Every structure is written in C-alpha cells, then in structure tokens.
Amino acid sequence: MTMRIGSRFAAQTALIPAMLIALVVYCGSTVWTVWISMTNSRMLPNNTFVGLRQYESLFGNERWIVSVQNLALFGVLFIVITLALGFLLAVLVDQRIRGEDWLRSVFLYPFSMSFIVTGLAWRWLLDPTLGIAKIAHDIGFEAVQFDWLVRQDRVIYTMLAAAVWHASGLVMAIMLAGLRGIDQEIWKATRIDGIPAWRTYIFVVVPMLKGSFATATILMATSVVRLYDLSVAMTNGGPGIASEVPAKFVMDNLFERQNIGLATAAATSMLITVIAVVAPLLYLQNRAAARAAR
Amino acid sequence: MFSRKYLLSCAAALALGAAGPAAAQTAEVIHWWTSGGESAAVKVFADQFAKAGGTWVDTAIAGGPNARTAAINRTIGGNPPTAMQFNTGKQFDELVENNLLADVDAVAAKQNWKGIIPPAILDAVMRNGHAYAVPINIHGQNWFFYSTAVFAKAGATEPKNWDDLFVQLDRVKAAGFIPLAFGDQKNWERNMFNTVLAGVGGAEGFTGMWGKRDQAFVKGPVFRKVAETYRRLKGYVDPASPGRNWNDSAALVIQGKAGMHIMGDWAKGEFTAAGQTAGKEYGCTVLSNGGGGYVMGGDVFAFPKPKNADVAKAQALLATTMMAPDTQIMFAQKKGSIPSRQDVDSSTLDICAQKAMKFVSDKSAQIPANELLSPPALTGAVEDIISAYWNDNSMTTDAFVAKVSSALASTL
Numbered sequence: 001m002t003m004r005i006g007s008r009f010a011a012q013t014a015l016i017p018a019m020l021i022a023l024v025v026y027c028g029s030t031v032w033t034v035w036i037s038m039t040n041s042r043m044l045p046n047n048t049f050v051g052l053r054q055y056e057s058l059f060g061n062e063r064w065i066v067s068v069q070n071l072a073l074f075g076v077l078f079i080v081i082t083l084a085l086g087f088l089l090a091v092l093v094d095q096r097i098r099g100e101d102w103l104r105s106v107f108l109y110p111f112s113m114s115f116i117v118t119g120l121a122w123r124w125l126l127d128p129t130l131g132i133a134k135i136a137h138d139i140g141f142e143a144v145q146f147d148w149l150v151r152q153d154r155v156i157y158t159m160l161a162a163a164v165w166h167a168s169g170l171v172m173a174i175m176l177a178g179l180r181g182i183d184q185e186i187w188k189a190t191r192i193d194g195i196p197a198w199r200t201y202i203f204v205v206v207p208m209l210k211g212s213f214a215t216a217t218i219l220m221a222t223s224v225v226r227l228y229d230l231s232v233a234m235t236n237g238g239p240g241i242a243s244e245v246p247a248k249f250v251m252d253n254l255f256e257r258q259n260i261g262l263a264t265a266a267a268t269s270m271l272i273t274v275i276a277v278v279a280p281l282l283y284l285q286n287r288a289a290a291r292a293a294r
Numbered sequence: 295m296f297s298r299k300y301l302l303s304c305a306a307a308l309a310l311g312a313a314g315p316a317a318a319q320t321a322e323v324i325h326w327w328t329s330g331g332e333s334a335a336v337k338v339f340a341d342q343f344a345k346a347g348g349t350w351v352d353t354a355i356a357g358g359p360n361a362r363t364a365a366i367n368r369t370i371g372g373n374p375p376t377a378m379q380f381n382t383g384k385q386f387d388e389l390v391e392n393n394l395l396a397d398v399d400a401v402a403a404k405q406n407w408k409g410i411i412p413p414a415i416l417d418a419v420m421r422n423g424h425a426y427a428v429p430i431n432i433h434g435q436n437w438f439f440y441s442t443a444v445f446a447k448a449g450a451t452e453p454k455n456w457d458d459l460f461v462q463l464d465r466v467k468a469a470g471f472i473p474l475a476f477g478d479q480k481n482w483e484r485n486m487f488n489t490v491l492a493g494v495g496g497a498e499g500f501t502g503m504w505g506k507r508d509q510a511f512v513k514g515p516v517f518r519k520v521a522e523t524y525r526r527l528k529g530y531v532d533p534a535s536p537g538r539n540w541n542d543s544a545a546l547v548i549q550g551k552a553g554m555h556i557m558g559d560w561a562k563g564e565f566t567a568a569g570q571t572a573g574k575e576y577g578c579t580v581l582s583n584g585g586g587g588y589v590m591g592g593d594v595f596a597f598p599k600p601k602n603a604d605v606a607k608a609q610a611l612l613a614t615t616m617m618a619p620d621t622q623i624m625f626a627q628k629k630g631s632i633p634s635r636q637d638v639d640s641s642t643l644d645i646c647a648q649k650a651m652k653f654v655s656d657k658s659a660q661i662p663a664n665e666l667l668s669p670p671a672l673t674g675a676v677e678d679i680i681s682a683y684w685n686d687n688s689m690t691t692d693a694f695v696a697k698v699s700s701a702l703a704s705t706l
Contacts (some may be wrong), residue, residue: 042388042669042671043366043387043388043389043670044366044370044388044389044392057704057705060700060704061675061678062678062679062682062697063678063682123537127534128533128534129532129533129534130534147533149536149537150533150534150535150536150537152685152686235536235537236479236480236537237480238478238479238480238536238537238681238685239478239536239537239685240681240682240684240685240686241678241681241682241685242685242686252674253671253674255359255360255362255363256359256670256674257670257671257673257674257675258385258388258669258670258671259670259671259674262671
C-alpha cells in the first residue's frame with residue numbers, strides 16, 4: 001500500500017512541470033488573449049477596457065467575413081476530398097500491385113514538403129502566363145485559359161487543389177495501415193458469399209476503419225484551422241481579399257497593422273468556433289465510452 | 295562546456311575593456327535592408343560609424359514588419375538594440391507614449407535640424423516638442439518610371455498630367471506592349487491608389503482622407519473622380535499581375551516588355567542594378583493635376599532608452615554620423631532616396647533625385663506619406679477596401695465610398 005502511494009506521488013511529481021506548462025502557457029495565455037480582446041490595445045497591450053467594441057468592428061469587417069466563409073468552404077471540401085481520395089489511393093495500393101512501395105512513396109511525397117514550398121510550386125504551375133497554361137499553349141492548345149489563380153471567385157479552389165495534393169498521401173498512409181489490419185478471414189468470408197469487392201469495401205471495411213477515419217479527420221481539421229502559410233505563399237490573400245483566411249487576419253493585425261485588440265478578438269472568435277465544434281463531439285465520445293464501460 | 299564563440303567573446307570583451315571608453319561605442323542596429331542596393335546603402339552607415347570610432351553590429355531582419363516586431367519585442371522585453379529602423383511616421387508612436395525611447399534633442403539642436411530638414415519630415419519625428427528619431431532620408435512614393443525605348447517605339451511621350459497619361463497608355467497598348475507593369479499585391483494597390491489620390495485629389499484630398507479622416511471629402515465629387523481614375527488604370531495592367539512582386543514589375547519595364555511602372559523611388563535600385571541610367575534607358579516623372587503633389591515618406595532610426603552611459607554615447611555618435619553631410623549623400627546614392635538634409639551638395643545624384651530635391655525644396659509641392667498621417671490599423675483597414683475595389687469589378691464606386699467612409703469612422 002505504502003509503495004503504491006509512494007509511486008503515485010512520484011508520478012504526480014513528475015507530471016507537475018507538464019501540468020504547470022499546460023496551465024500557465026495554454027490556459028494563462030488563452031485567458032490573457034480573451035482579456036486583451038476587450039481592450040483598445042494597438043501596438044502594445046494595455047488594459048483600457050472597451051467591452052465588445054473590437055468584436056463589433058471585427059464582424060463589421062468585410063475581410064474577416066470573407067476569411068471565415070473561405071475557411072468554412074475550404075474546410076468542408078478539403079476534409080471530404082482528402083478522406084475520399086486518401087481512401088481510394090489506399091484501396092488501390094492495397095491490391096498488392098507491383099511497385100507498391102514506389103507508389104506509396106510517390107503518394108506520400110508531397111506531405112514531406114512545407115506548405116510554403118507547396119504554395120509556391122502551385123502558384124507557378126497555375127500562373128496564367130507560365131506553368132500549365134503555357135505548356136498547353138506551346139503544344140498547340142491555344143484556347144486553353146487557365147486563370148483560376150487570378151479569379152476572385154475561383155482562387156479558393158486552387159488553394160484547395162494544392163492542399164489536397166499535399167495531404168492526400170498522409171490520409172492514404174493512415175488508411176492503408178487500417179486496411180492492413182483487417183483480418184483476411186473477413187475477405188475470405190465475403191468471397192465465399194459472393195459479395196462483390198466494392199460492396200465489401202463500402203459496407204464492411206469502411207465501418208471497420210472508423211478509427212482511421214477519425215484520426216485522419218482530426219489531423220485534417222487541425223490543418224484547416226491553422227491554414228495560413230498556404231495562403232501567404234500562394235496568393236498572399238489575393239486577388240484582393242478573395243483568398244484570405246482567419247489565421248492570416250490574426251497575424252497581419254497582430255504585427256503589421258499594430259492592432260493587437262482586433263487580432264486577439266479574431267483569435268478568440270476562432271477559439272470559440274473550435275470549441276463549439278469540438279465540445280459536442282467530446283461529449284458524445286465520453287457518453288459512448290461511459291456506455292461501453294457499463 | 296564553454297563554446298569557442300563564448301570564449302572568444304569573453305576575450306573580446308576583455309580587450310574592449312582594456313582599450314578604453316572609445317572602443318566601448320558599440321551599436322547594435324536592427325533594420326530590414328537586405329536586398330542588394332539596400333545592403334550597399336546600409337554599409338555606408340556601418341563604414342562611416344566605424345570611421346567615427348564606433349563598432350557597428352548589424353542585425354538585418356528581412357521584411358519591415360518582421361524587423362519592427364523583433365525590435366519592439368526586444369525593447370519591451372528589456373533587451374533593446376542600440377538603434378532600430380522605422381518608416382517615417384506613426385509606427386513608433388506607442389513606444390514614445392510608453393516612455394521607451396530616448397530623445398535625440400541634443401543632436402537635433404547641434405546640427406540645426408530645424409533649419410535644414412523639410413518641416414513635414416521633421417514633424418514626423420517630433421513628439422511633444424522632442425525629437426525621437428533620426429530622419430535619415432526622404433523617399434518619394436508616387437513616381438512614374440517609363441522605358442524610353444518602349445515609349446519611342448510606341449510614339450508615346452512623357453505624360454504631362456493625368457488625362458495625358460491615358461493618351462500615352464493607349465499608345466503603348468496599341469503598340470502591343472504591357473502599358474502598365476503592376477505588382478498586384480495589397481500594399482502596392484494602396485500605393486497606386488495613393489498616387490491617384492495625390493495626383494487627382496491633391497494635397498488637400500490626401501491629408502484630408504488619411505490625416506483628418508474627412509467624411510465630407512470622401513463623400514464628395516473629387517474622391518469619386520479619384521476612385522474612377524484608379525479603376526480606369528486596371529484596363530492597362532496585364533492578366534498575370536495578381537500576386538507579382540514589385541521588383542518583377544520593374545523588371546518588365548527594364549526588359550522593355552512594359553511601358554510604365556508606378557512605384558516609389560526605391561525602384562531605381564532595380565534599374566541601377568540592371569545597369570540602366572536615369573534619363574537614358576528610363577525616365578521618371580510625378581503626375582499631378584494641380585502641380586507639385588510629391589508624396590514624401592522615408593526611413594528613421596529610433597533609439598531605445600539606454601541602459602548605461604556607454605550606450606547613450608554610442609547612440610549620440612550614431613545619430614550624429616547618420617546625419618553628417620557626407621554620409622547623407624553617400625547613403626542616398628546607394629539607396630535611391632534623397633538626403634533629408636537640404637543643405638548638402640546633391641549634384642552627384644541622378645536626375646530623378648535632382649527632380650525630387652526640387653520638389654522637397656518647395657513646401658507647396660509636398661504631401662506627407664500615408665505612414666505619416668494614419669496609424670497602421672487604419673491604413674490596413676482601408677487597404678483591404680482599396681484592394682477589394684481594384685479586384686472585384688462588381689463593386690460599385692458608391693459601395694467603395696461607403697466602405698471607406700465607414701472604415702475611417704470606425705477604426706479605433
């Protein structure tokens with residue numbers, strides 16, 4: 001008994017630094033950010049309380065609204081497409097085809113690049129006077145017009161394309177690991193029953209890959225929320241404000257525009273949105289876990 | 295474990311201590327001059343400072359906002375550099391308000407800044423009657439640079455006013471060149487808008503909008519004309535302009551692919567680097583319907599409160615050196631700007647700089663730059679609207695006016 005208490009004490013002592021860091025750095029900074037968002041701080045933080053005026057000015061700000069809309073559109077499409085594409089690639093690689101190792105590396109390779117490099121490369125590819133458009137013109141397809149990068153209503157899809165290219169390989173790797181973990185007996189059973197492979201995938205395998213899908217979704221969702229560098233490298237938010245994203249709004253106001261009050265109001269709004277999405281999920285998960293334990 | 299660097303710096307510190315007070319004048323300077331022409335210019339400061347008995351420790355950080363953020367953070371954190379760069383204007387307001395900067399009144403009095411620096415530039419470093427920064431140069435922000443070769447082929451001539459500009463642009467367009475080289479990024483969209491604002495709206499309009507946040511002006515007919523002229527320019531840029539860098543746009547003029555480029559006089563650095571001379575391969579002019587209309591900004595160095603007497607001495611020496619007549623001229627030659635001192639011999643500068651000196655000597659020809667008139671938060675908020683107006687053809691001029699007016703009213 002004493003030994004157990006002793007070891008628990010040691011374990012807790014060992015955890016103190018981590019807990020302190022979590023408390024002071026994460027919670028402390030969050031509280032401070034929320035407080036600053038209710039002051040009129042500009043370049044330096046100050047404590048002049050102005051209530052919700054920063055939030056009023058934030059939600060009256062067209063660029064912020066555009067940023068939020070962009071993120072919503074981008075986020076939904078990005079998660080759905082990467083999951084679908086990643087799963088398909090995994091199924092393809094899982095057919096025990098020749099050159100599997102090679103293909104796997106090819107698909108995963110984009111993920112080894114930073115968003116800055118990805119953004120720059122895609123910007124060159126999609127430039128209306130260089131890249132793909134120029135190749136098409138040079139080999140005789142004069143009519144090809146590829147100007148999505150410089151069109152306000154389409155530019156967000158070019159960012160989507162770059163991001164999907166970047167992340168699909170990772171989703172594939174996660175899915176492939178899941179697929180390899182599926183018992184071969186299940187495949188034998190469905191084959192005996194004469195169920196076509198595609199139905200087995202959709203109705204048997206996908207439900208069994210719940211864990212892989214959850215992992216991939218969480219990873220993709222976090223990269224959506226912190227989306228910043230791709231926008232900076234590819235379009236710098238342009239043309240105009242058509243490809244602005246919330247994180248970039250925060251960064252620009254925090255530093256370049258010396259407007260800490262507005263930047264922290266934007267950051268707080270992002271936090272509230274994330275909590276609003278995550279909290280119900282956590283609640284459901286907890287309830288499911290509790291039920292399973294019963 | 296002591297690294298070799300540590301031991302070396304200890305040895306250096308001992309050596310410095312032994313060498314006496316003169317060698318203690320070490321100045322660490324944070325600035326953002328990293329391109330070829332810029333670093334050549336900053337080397338002038340370093341060399342002159344060394345000649346005067348100081349030691350220059352260079353902390354160059356690429357990108358103005360990054361450099362300013364680093365300098366501000368270090369100043370607040372209690373480990374300030376000896377000197378740090380800002381643009382002439384309001385960027386260091388809050389550092390003064392929070393009592394973090396040392397004044398340079400002694401140097402200003404000794405060198406008689408009042409008598410030799412244009413009032414708008416001097417005012418921009420004064421707070422409550424004290425000088426808080428060294429205004430080292432003056433940049434004109436609304437220049438038109440044009441390729442003489444392209445103009446000759448197109449039969450175009452140097453534009454004389456804004457109406458004439460569109461005649462010349464049409465000629466260049468008809469000859470098959472890109473009429474207006476443009477790097478379509480937010481800050482350059484704003485700079486181009488400001489060029490139109492200064493040229494068509496005049497000094498009153500410019501200071502009315504950015505400085506006084508004058509609602510009557512923004513809702514009036516002159517501002518409408520400014521907005522419409524600005525949008526008219528869009529018909530003369532090429533489809534690949536969105537996202538392009540300003541120096542790549544200047545390169546289009548240098549290579550003879552485009553006729554004209556609207557930019558501050560720092561663009562001369564690109565022409566010089568390509569071996570071109572003002573007045574030969576390229577020409578320069580400033581357009582204004584009312585005459586004059588030269589938008590003046592520049593760079594300053596500010597000095598955080600010194601921790602001891604040695605630092606204070608180094609700061610005074612640095613300020614004196616930067617403003618010394620020969621340093622001023624040598625720096626301007628490399629940077630493309632003109633000296634902030636008007637009592638120096640400017641005959642060695644190029645013809646664009648000569649034109650600039652003439653503008654700067656005439657008070658009625660000057661307009662203080664955007665950064666001198668409005669805080670970054672307001673500048674940024676309006677910049678977003680200017681950018682949306684340029685890029686979104688469905689946005690009406692009425693909507694633009696309404697948005698600008700509400701941003702001027704609501705920004706804290």
